[in-house]
Amino acid sequence: MSASKWDQRKADSAFLFTMEHPIPAYLVALVVGDLQSAEVGPRTRVWTEPCLLQAAKQEYDNVIEEFLSVGEKLFGPYVWGRYDVLFMPPSFPFGGMENPCLTFVTPCLLAGDRSLADVIVHEICHSWFGNLVTNATWGDFWLNEGFTMYAQRRVCRELYGEAYTCLEAATGKALLRQHMDNTGEDHPLNKLRVKIEPGVDPDDTYNDTPYEKGFCFVSYLAHLAGDQSRFDAFLKAYVDKFKFRSVLAEDVLEFYLEYFPDLKEKNVHKIEGLDFDSWLNVPGWPPYVPDLSAGQELMKPAELLAEMWVNHNPDLESICKTDIKPWKTYQTVYFLDKILEKSPLPDGHIKKLEECYSHIIESNNAELKLRWAQIVAKNQHKPGFQHIRNFLKSQGKQMYTLPVYRALWNGSEETKTLALEVFAATSKQLHFNVRNYISRPFLKRDTKAETSEFILGNTDDSFKHLSGESSSHFSCILQIIEFMFGVYL
Numbered sequence: 005m006s007a008s009k010w011d012q013r014k015a016d017s018a019f020l021f022t023m024e025h026p027i028p029a030y031l032v033a034l035v036v037g038d039l040q041s042a043e044v045g046p047r048t049r050v051w052t053e054p055c056l057l058q059a060a061k062q063e064y065d066n067v068i069e070e071f072l073s074v075g076e077k078l079f080g081p082y083v084w085g086r087y088d089v090l091f092m093p094p095s096f097p098f099g100g101m102e103n104p105c106l107t108f109v110t111p112c113l114l115a116g117d118r119s120l121a122d123v124i125v126h127e128i129c130h131s132w133f134g135n136l137v138t139n140a141t142w143g144d145f146w147l148n149e150g151f152t153m154y155a156q157r158r159v160c161r162e163l164y165g166e167a168y169t170c171l172e173a174a175t176g177k178a179l180l181r182q183h184m185d186n187t188g189e190d191h192p193l194n195k196l197r198v199k200i201e202p203g204v205d206p207d208d209t210y211n212d213t214p215y216e217k218g219f220c221f222v223s224y225l226a227h228l229a230g231d232q233s234r235f236d237a238f239l240k241a242y243v244d245k246f247k248f249r250s251v252l253a254e255d256v257l258e259f260y261l262e263y264f265p266d267l268k269e270k271n272v273h274k275i276e277g278l279d280f281d282s283w284l285n286v287p288g289w290p291p292y293v294p295d296l297s298a299g300q301e302l303m304k305p306a307e308l309l310a311e312m313w314v315n316h317n318p319d320l321e322s323i324c325k326t327d328i329k330p331w332k333t334y335q336t337v338y339f340l341d342k343i344l345e346k347s348p349l350p351d352g353h354i355k356k357l358e359e360c361y362s363h364i365i366e367s368n369n370a371e372l373k374l375r376w377a378q379i380v381a382k383n384q385h386k387p388g389f390q391h392i393r394n395f396l397k398s399q400g401k402q403m404y405t406l407p408v409y410r411a412l413w414n415g416s417e418e419t420k421t422l423a424l425e426v427f428a429a430t431s432k433q434l435h436f437n438v439r440n441y442i443s444r445p446f447l448k449r450d451t452k453a454e455t456s457e458f459i460l461g462n463t464d465d466s467f468k469h470l471s472g473e474s475s476s477h478f479s480c481i482l483q484i485i486e487f488m489f490g491v492y493l
Contacts, residue, residue, distance in 0.1 A: 033103040140250035151218070168334070178345075190287050195213075196284050223292070
């Protein structure tokens, strides 16, 4: 349970839990199942079904404590005691859920090479931004996610350096660009402050805007502060002032101006086009994006290689000699993002790309699998359709699943047929929110009742489609109960 202490009373098989600090209702969570645990640090254990325990221990052994220690140095004491991690079934629709003391995460994080550990950094940073200081309404969801994205990248800069952090932030910027291209920049959900009113589903605020546009706003506040150490000190003071409280954007920005009276005197909150009110209430691309040029040493090779692949008359054999296996994971992700931006590729290029970089297709890294599935769909590369099937059947994370279905649905009749085929086979293994989001464009295609029944019915109640040992998740888990009211991370 999301509690700091627990004990088992064997006489009547009762479990007793204690949470010593006040928490919002959406952070109360309970899990029941055939679970085992292993210590991976002085205050951390991983919890999984028996079949995944060794993989989880290997992935995070002696890793999480370093994340916690850097977070404490930057943001203040970690007050929650333990930091345990529970690996959820593949249908879990989120990357993670930051329940105090017991973070829920997707099994997609078990990449085998620790390359997706930054998701854990993100969840840890919620220990201060979200759990200790919480947005008072879901209309200010960016207060949780924007500050946490900034904190995550601040921790990663300490751990991995500026170049890597800028590279990872560039992949986040690409996700925001995709999101706004899909919705239209002026969509009301592309404001930082979303008006939750009848007809607006709070779950719809779970998109890239509060994360990445929120990150840009917090980065702008840091930019105004000037020296990094000044803003680091502000973040500590902010957490200390508002700990165990729920806040509105006005509370945060008023405190910011009080903390930096020199900035208040300069009326930085009223600069035309960058005024705080516009940041909160005007939809669209962020008016300030932090300088990511420190990542050029990692980004430039990926950009140049992608440019070669999209040219119409390249020497593909020579291009294939470029060895990208030593690249960092996010360098490869960035390369694939650039390929996706330029897709569809000239005839024959996607086939050669598949041959040259088979290690990407065969990777266990879900971020790479996602990009390749999108590239296959956008290029209508039929030999790659099985990759899409496998990826969509193996997991149900919303931010992995929806982009692939969107790419399929925006393609040809063949890719639309593939989308219907996979959805019919897997819909019942998906979280109902994800299932509903996917079904919307399908139901628009044909509103006849029998079509709706085909799409949402005629599915396999079992999870036999899930490949390998992960298929045991749903036979192992007896029951998962989450008392969460509102939007998950």
